[in-house]
Amino acid sequence: RVLATAGERRAEELRGLGAEVTPYGEGMAARVRELAGGDVDLAIDAAPPSGGLPELIRTVAAPRDVMTMSDFAAAEELGVRYQFGEEGN
Incomplete structure (x- = not known):
């Protein structure tokens, strides 16, 4: 089962891939x-x-x-895993 957060522009595409979609933003x-x-x-x-x-x-x-693939500085600070190419934690 996959849940996704997205704006209106990507929501339908994600639903087409089988995800249940909810908007991102406040209350996500x-x-x-x-x-x-x-x-x-x-x-x-x-x-x-x-x-x-x-x-x-x-x-x-x-x-x-x-796991983040984009916010590496925050990942280190918050104890979140990260991945970028061959590098990660």
């Missing part, structure tokens, strides 16, 4: 947790750095359950 963590029935297993951040990692952390049991 609560909406994701409601769809999931609690914590999600893994949250992946593929958006440009926007300060959204703290909100993603609220969707999982622990910060290490979040």
Whole structure:
């Protein structure tokens, strides 16, 4: 099962791939947790750095359950995993 957050422009594309979509922005963590029935297993951040990692952390049991492919500075600070090419933690 895949849950996704997206704006209107990408939502339909994600639904076409089989994801359940909720808007990003204020209240996103609560909406994701409601769809999931609690914590999600893994949250992946593929958006440009926007300060959204703290909100993603609220969707999982622990910060290490979040992986970012874009916000490396915040990942180090918040204890979130990151991946870039061959590098990661």
